[in-house]
Amino acid sequence: MTGTRQQLHNIGRRRAYAIWATALAVYVLAVFHRTSLGVAGLLAAERFDISASQLATFTVLQLAVYAAMQIPVGVLLDRFGSKALIVTGLVAMTIGQLWFSVADSFAFALAARALLGAGDAMLFTSILRLIALWFLVRQAPVVTQLTGMIGQMGAVAAAIPLSAALHTWGWTMTYATAAFLGVIATAAILLVVKDSPYEKGAVERIKIRALRHSLTEVWRDPGTRLGMSVHFATQFAPTVFALLWGYPFLVSGQGLTPTQASALLTWMTIVALFVGPTIGRLTAIHPYWRSMMALGVVGSISLVWAIVLALPVRSPLWLLIVLVSVTAFGGPGSMIAFDLARSFHRSERYGRASGVVNMGGFIASLTTMALIGYVLDRMAPGGPETYTLDDFRVAMSSQFLMWGFGAWMIWRYRRHSLRRVARVPGAFEALRDGSTLLPGISRDRDED
Template sequence: MSRTQVHDIGGRRAWGIWLAAMAVYVLAVFHRSSLGVAGLLASERFGINATQLAFFTVLQLVVYAGMQVPVGVLLDRFGSRALLLAGLVLMTAGQLVFAFSTSFGVGVLARAVLGAGDAMVFVSVIRLVAAWFLVRQAPMVTQVTGWGGQLGSIVAAAPLTLLLEHLGWTGTFGAASSVGVVLLVVVALVVKDSPYRTDEVVRVKLRALARSVRTVWGNPGTRLGMWTHFVAQFSGTVFALLWGFPFLVRGQGWSEVAAGTLMMVMIAWVVLSGLVLGAAVARWPFYRSWIVLGIVAAMALAWAAVLLRSEPSPTWLLVVTAFATASGGPASMIGFDLARTFTPAQALGRANGIVNVGGFVASLLTMAAIGVVLDLSEPGGMGAYDLGDFRLAMATQYVFWVLGAVQVVRYRRRAVAHLRRVHPGAVEQMRAGRPWVHPGLADDGI
């Protein structure tokens, strides 16, 4: 198929499209993170215990994770613009219903719809990065995409606490849903799928795309990316979305304002660590997995120092632990950079969808496990939890760190062997610090 380039790659138009898509991602992260500081209020509004509170977020992430592969297929078929628009419609509807809901069942349904819309956003933005930016730009832009989206978490921390105090539940979440209407117009006017006049995305048959998912899954590089996302992302997601705020307030004795402020300040560390990791990945592409495992080890050690204490931890130690946990977000983005190495552009939506499943499956399992352990440890509910209950519950993270680390090491070996066999010279090129670009579809039969 002949394709004519009509826009510069990596130029001003690329950045404009990226900014419009990023605004949608920031909104998606805000919606996703809103229960992080509203959890205690939600437990009172709906009259629910810790397990039910966790179910709100767990169901949202189940829907999110379960839709990633179908969304990846649709993304390669219809492009980023269509999926961003569909995601905005679903998120706006879900958050509006959540704003007015007073029963647990309606609230759960609203969060499920919100999760369905959220599922379409991030992988769409990552595909736009691959299409509109140069190979040397992509690792850093991918990192910036990851931590830039966390602006939504900033708004969902201390500012959301203040809004809830002044506007109440319905006013706050109703106002949040209205932002989606504005962004629908922005995306429709600004976003374009490709810098080429004719884009292969719209010509590929949906049935053929669906069949190829098995081939993409069979590539060990895709699984390496998925397990990288799995092991690095979940701790920060669990902390920000649900259990970090109650842990600091109920377990460590912090005020709600102090806890919300720490969660907001964590984003500054995400920005800094993301910039450092983006440069490191571009400089040492062959050692990306080891960089991730080093960050995971730092998280595990920091949490051990907190959880082994029978009394509240000093402020400095909790800040160090929060920053180490926040570093997992940028580290998890390396999973998408790995997918880009092993997957041609035409199949990148499917590969990114599979990668994105990893971290969110780990997150929802950890959230659910923490809620169950808390209820088993203290049946009295949220107001009765103490530090001992949280020490036991938060220790469930180690199960998923160990599992993820073992799988990263396992699939790294398979992925390197795959490159040596199918693409001779690729490993040596990355060892030398030079990025390697997948040559196309035919090589791996995707």
């Protein structure tokens, strides 16, 4: 337990913020790399001579690798600590982006994006572990929200500035320059970041033969399943919309111009940036209601989508703005999942727990992307040029399956989690009062 180790540095103060700011800059870079193909789709199709389906494979493969890496990354994180994983992730992303800059075939470019996804997978949960160790309980939810939301500024940088660079410098120079940013970030991590404010021992030494048992214990904890359910239900809608199907839906389905559609996607990022700290503050003050807040986010998003898809004609612009704005709540809402994981697990197991939680949203995102694509292929076998509003109305309705399943899981595991909390003397009352987030590392560190 954290309370049995000697504390070497103050938490929640200047050193903590310096470490977090450095790691946050890395996360912004990771999001930039992750979304850097968004404005280069047409150039990529021309450079590699590929179809629209092959172009979509870049995004799907990258997310699939990201999701598949979460449990291995969680294990490695608990074994080696955040600093080692962040540096490894940066090296992988730098090599992947540099490889992508010189790739001249679809196969090589696809391998480069897979390596990029693997490096990206190592960063977010590593940063969450730094937050869990370096900040007080009352600070951590807001800092977590700020991490997720400020990180999305990387997506903004991957839009207009990257587009301008591509047209000015060309493909190879632009992506090679982006890769070089990883070298600078790696140097900053090595100089500034420290794994823990406590003496050595914060990293659990996991033996291979005990790994299966350890993961089983993490999975059986209802707090892990509750966190994964929250991430599953909240994260996929903005991810699917921003990375793949939002732009075609707005242009081909709703009749917006490409400029209007791009502006709405940018607006989604801006809304999430402002909503995040508010949700973080609410989760810190009212920990008992965290999963209910997530259900409120899911209900709001699904309600607005139901209204838009039920209209027999194209939606007015104001309603599409509302749709994009409410859908953006899913990003900050998904951060609640990691706060739940932090509450139910000691720091020695936080990496594994966060990895499992993080898989939830990306499994939902990949499944939803595939469902929408499958339905569109059946509705409009002629390809993207033949998509209509009716096609999108049916295809986008597949999201309701995921929202319904996710909401049911949240409700189910909320009850299981509360029963576990009730077994700890005084824990349930403290949780209702908002004085602590137990029963994981939070209780020990709240008393520091």
